[in-house]
Amino acid sequence: xxxxxxGICGLGTVGGGTFNVLTRNADDIARRxxxxxxxxxxAFRSFNPECDITGxxxxxxxxxxATNPDIDVLVELIGGYDVARELVLTAIENGKxxxxxxxxxxxxxxxxxxxxxxxxGVIVAFEAAVAGGIPVIKSLREGLGANRIExxxxxxxxxxxxxxxxxxEEGRAFEDVLAEAQALGYAEADPTFDVEGIDAAHKLTILAxxxxxxxxxxxxxxxEGISRITAEDVEQADNLGYIIKHLGISKRTEAGLELRVxxxxxxxxxxxxxxxxxxxAIAIMGDAVGPTLYYGAGAGAEPTASAVVADxxxxxxxxxxxxxxxxxxxxxxxxxxxxxxxPIMPMEDIVSAYYLRLLAVDRPGxxxxxxxxxxxxxxxxxxxxxxxxxxxxxxxxxxxxxCTREKQMNEAMRxxxxxxxxxxxxxxxxxxxxxxxx
Amino acid sequence: xxxxxxGICGLGTVGGGTFNVLTRNADDIARRxxxxxxxxxxAFRSFNPECDITGxxxxxxxxxxATNPDIDVLVELIGGYDVARELVLTAIENGKxxxxxxxxxxxxxxxxxxxxxxxxGVIVAFEAAVAGGIPVIKSLREGLGANRIExxxxxxxxxxxxxxxxxxEEGRAFEDVLAEAQALGYAEADPTFDVEGIDAAHKLTILAxxxxxxxxxxxxxxxEGISRITAEDVEQADNLGYIIKHLGISKRTEAGLELRVxxxxxxxxxxxxxxxxxxxAIAIMGDAVGPTLYYGAGAGAEPTASAVVADxxxxxxxxxxxxxxxxxxxxxxxxxxxxxxxPIMPMEDIVSAYYLRLLAVDRPGxxxxxxxxxxxxxxxxxxxxxxxxxxxxxxxxxxxxxCTREKQMNEAMRxxxxxxxxxxxxxxxxxxxxxxxx
Numbered sequence: 001x002x003x004x005x006x007g008i009c010g011l012g013t014v015g016g017g018t019f020n021v022l023t024r025n026a027d028d029i030a031r032r033x034x035x036x037x038x039x040x041x042x043a044f045r046s047f048n049p050e051c052d053i054t055g056x057x058x059x060x061x062x063x064x065x066a067t068n069p070d071i072d073v074l075v076e077l078i079g080g081y082d083v084a085r086e087l088v089l090t091a092i093e094n095g096k097x098x099x100x101x102x103x104x105x106x107x108x109x110x111x112x113x114x115x116x117x118x119x120x121g122v123i124v125a126f127e128a129a130v131a132g133g134i135p136v137i138k139s140l141r142e143g144l145g146a147n148r149i150e151x152x153x154x155x156x157x158x159x160x161x162x163x164x165x166x167x168x169e170e171g172r173a174f175e176d177v178l179a180e181a182q183a184l185g186y187a188e189a190d191p192t193f194d195v196e197g198i199d200a201a202h203k204l205t206i207l208a209x210x211x212x213x214x215x216x217x218x219x220x221x222x223x224e225g226i227s228r229i230t231a232e233d234v235e236q237a238d239n240l241g242y243i244i245k246h247l248g249i250s251k252r253t254e255a256g257l258e259l260r261v262x263x264x265x266x267x268x269x270x271x272x273x274x275x276x277x278x279x280x281a282i283a284i285m286g287d288a289v290g291p292t293l294y295y296g297a298g299a300g301a302e303p304t305a306s307a308v309v310a311d312x313x314x315x316x317x318x319x320x321x322x323x324x325x326x327x328x329x330x331x332x333x334x335x336x337x338x339x340x341x342x343p344i345m346p347m348e349d350i351v352s353a354y355y356l357r358l359l360a361v362d363r364p365g366x367x368x369x370x371x372x373x374x375x376x377x378x379x380x381x382x383x384x385x386x387x388x389x390x391x392x393x394x395x396x397x398x399x400x401x402x403c404t405r406e407k408q409m410n411e412a413m414r415x416x417x418x419x420x421x422x423x424x425x426x427x428x429x430x431x432x433x434x435x436x437x438x
Numbered sequence: 439x440x441x442x443x444x445g446i447c448g449l450g451t452v453g454g455g456t457f458n459v460l461t462r463n464a465d466d467i468a469r470r471x472x473x474x475x476x477x478x479x480x481a482f483r484s485f486n487p488e489c490d491i492t493g494x495x496x497x498x499x500x501x502x503x504a505t506n507p508d509i510d511v512l513v514e515l516i517g518g519y520d521v522a523r524e525l526v527l528t529a530i531e532n533g534k535x536x537x538x539x540x541x542x543x544x545x546x547x548x549x550x551x552x553x554x555x556x557x558x559g560v561i562v563a564f565e566a567a568v569a570g571g572i573p574v575i576k577s578l579r580e581g582l583g584a585n586r587i588e589x590x591x592x593x594x595x596x597x598x599x600x601x602x603x604x605x606x607e608e609g610r611a612f613e614d615v616l617a618e619a620q621a622l623g624y625a626e627a628d629p630t631f632d633v634e635g636i637d638a639a640h641k642l643t644i645l646a647x648x649x650x651x652x653x654x655x656x657x658x659x660x661x662e663g664i665s666r667i668t669a670e671d672v673e674q675a676d677n678l679g680y681i682i683k684h685l686g687i688s689k690r691t692e693a694g695l696e697l698r699v700x701x702x703x704x705x706x707x708x709x710x711x712x713x714x715x716x717x718x719a720i721a722i723m724g725d726a727v728g729p730t731l732y733y734g735a736g737a738g739a740e741p742t743a744s745a746v747v748a749d750x751x752x753x754x755x756x757x758x759x760x761x762x763x764x765x766x767x768x769x770x771x772x773x774x775x776x777x778x779x780x781p782i783m784p785m786e787d788i789v790s791a792y793y794l795r796l797l798a799v800d801r802p803g804x805x806x807x808x809x810x811x812x813x814x815x816x817x818x819x820x821x822x823x824x825x826x827x828x829x830x831x832x833x834x835x836x837x838x839x840x841c842t843r844e845k846q847m848n849e850a851m852r853x854x855x856x857x858x859x860x861x862x863x864x865x866x867x868x869x870x871x872x873x874x875x876x
Contacts, residue, residue, distance in 0.1 A: 135581025
């Protein structure tokens with residue numbers, strides 16, 4: 001059988017992993033694909049000593065691969081936006097299939113890329129862009145294809161989960177654990193992408209489009225990081241039976257789609273609550289299947305390579321298939337005219353329960369004033385913890401509310417913060433049930 | 439686009455669910471498949487009042503569907519061995535693709551069925567045969583296709599997990615919870631298939647073949663049920679930091695493949711330990727991806743239908759694909775000549791840690807005699823609990839051993855049981871680490 005010839009752009013962590021997995025498991029991969037998958041050329045700027053590239057054609061110019069007539073599939077593992085976009089569009093223009101692990105590229109430029117690929121009749125596969133080695137794109141797009149998807153919620157950033165895990169297990173502060181994670185290489189020198197939820201929002205944007213058949217709309221995702229979570233919040237959540245996780249959540253509602261990344265209290269008994277360290281997991285609710293969950297490594301050289309090579313296997317099988325019968329990029333066929341027009345809801349229209357932490361001056365009547373404000377906004381209280389006051393100190397008040405519209409909560413918080421008895425801003429963390437035992 | 443025409447055989451729980459999901463989500467399914475999937479004919483003996491079959495052609499003879507020239511895909515949901523086998527082979531003989539949820543059929547007659555299907559160039563899809571709605575066949579066969587699979591371990595029988603969950607949570611006896619499960623419809627009047635592990639062994643056999651590319655060998659699976667687990671064992675396991683789950687386990691070792699279903703102590707912190715009630719979950723370890731886990735409903739009308747319809751989507755997409763490039767039935771191409779010849783190991787060659795519970799006469803030296811026997815078989819003890827003796831009663835001794843070969847353990851148990859101080863048979867439950875955090 002004619003082999004599928006691959007060009008790998010980038011030989012860093014994921015590129016090196018992909019090179020090594022393709023080489024090490026070549027025989028089994030050929031038996032699975034029905035034909036060999038061979039590395040035709042590799043483009044890289046700095047050599048990866050973990051790869052034995054003896055006999056492989058190399059270059060420092062990734063665009064050489066995009067035009068090389070001996071390459072069937074370009075594997076984009078250079079990361080970033082602009083060069084990656086140009087590289088992928090050039091490869092498509094030259095009739096090549098594309099496999100990428102680049103979540104930022106797909107979330108931001110995916111609509112343009114898929115349009116170009118559709119016109120050329122080529123595959124663009126991106127399993128590795130979400131949750132590393134977990135085959136969640138395949139599961140959602142094919143395995144749950146019978147379902148109307150109701151919601152998706154996931155731990156899709158390993159760095160954030162590592163930090164929250166250690167804050168909880170060791171009662172430590174955010175900054176402290178972040179510094180440790182940076183020292184260990186689990187967090188970047190500039191951790192913004194991870195801890196502020198941008199990376200998770202990229203992945204959630206992709207998952208939501210596949211779940212509901214809507215265009216990619218990263219700019220409409222609500223993004224809130226974990227940098228303001230304190231050891232006190234982690235402990236109070238624990239006392240109330242919850243664990244704080246940084247989740248990407250997308251729900252289908254009557255009014256449209258929710259698309260939001262933020263710290264979230266979830267009940268301790270959820271499987272998502274037991275996902276520790278850098279691991280990822282995604283819970284998906286379908287109307288037929290009910291709740292399902294997918295767990296594994298969300299990053300790392302070989303876990304991500306596992307997803308890249310799985311995409312290559314799909315390309316190898318579908319390379320001769322009529323383009324119309326291939327799995328659509330965003331799960332539903334008909335680019336443009338057949339996409340769902342469900343709008344992404346503004347954050348103030350979402351409905352959630354809330355955890356609030358206030359610091360109050362220890363004077364009679366504070367609680368009554370807070371309760372009155374909540375009541376006037378139609379928000380009912382599920383639980384309340386008021387710690388004993390120490391002489392001259394502010395008293396923390398912890399509240400759990402029932403579900404309410406975010407708009408009402410924003411207004412209530414504004415009013416509470418304007419009270420003379422309340423010191424500083426109110427800490428607000430959303431609470432989700434996400435019942436996967438249903 | 440030309441629709442794919444489906445004939446559904448059986449309109450019971452899963453047949454009815456499949457009918458309803460295909461009907462309810464028809465528009466979305468067509469957008470996903472690239473063409474409509476229409477129900478051409480339904481065969482059933484007793485009508486399912488949950489289905490609106492207005493305008494659908496019906497028959498009481500399933501074989502009519504196997505020869506109906508207007509049907510492209512036969513969906514076998516009648517269950518059982520003999521008629522199902524004949525039905526599926528007849529459909530294949532008539533050039534039809536087949537989708538089935540029948541684990542017993544695939545585990546026992548799969549090799550014959552795949553051979554016939556391969557010769558005819560038709561698809562036989564069976565996602566629903568393992569773990570209901572969880573897309574674990576697709577994940578293992580395609581999503582993890584880059585990997586050399588190291589082990590698979592799963593809770594793949596909901597009835598057994600329901601019983602063990604309630605035994606643990608309520609400290610109740612096996613018979614007691616079983617009777618309740620039967621009253622609630624979670625267990626059959628004859629529960630043998632579920633509680634003795636036969637159903638789980640069918641599913642494990644299928645998973646192992648897909649994981650390692652070996653022929654289906656149900657007759658070589660070791661099967662041990664949960665009917666001898668006592669409330670005492672559940673409690674002692676808990677004290678030691680473990681939970682007892684009924685697992686299907688298949689590992690790749692130097693000597694061959696392990697293929698075994700039995701009650702198993704697993705550490706409490708494993709995700710598998712937090713899978714409650716009738717839910718299923720499968721952990722899979724790959725050399726590149728590391729540990730992954732898949733969770734969801736393992737049975738039920740619509741969860742199982744979700745998997746059946748996902749298979750129909752695959753058939754709809756691949757119906758015009760050259761058979762050679764379709765995903766191979768058992769993951770690896772080349773029926774016959776290219777299968778792996780890794781042998782299934784006899785149970786006495788497997789290596790495991792063990793939990794032992796003995797009842798001893800309260801006399802000095804019993805423990806020394808037991809320890810000596812274990813030591814002479816090369817078995818070392820990890821933990822030991824000896825309960826305080828009550829006047830005139832037998833003393834329970836609980837032991838956890840380090841890993842040893844099952845053969846040595848069998849011999850040690852024989853010698854221990856022959857001691858005059860030991861009453862009755864030794865209870866032995868295997869202990870597995872199955873680390874999914876690695």
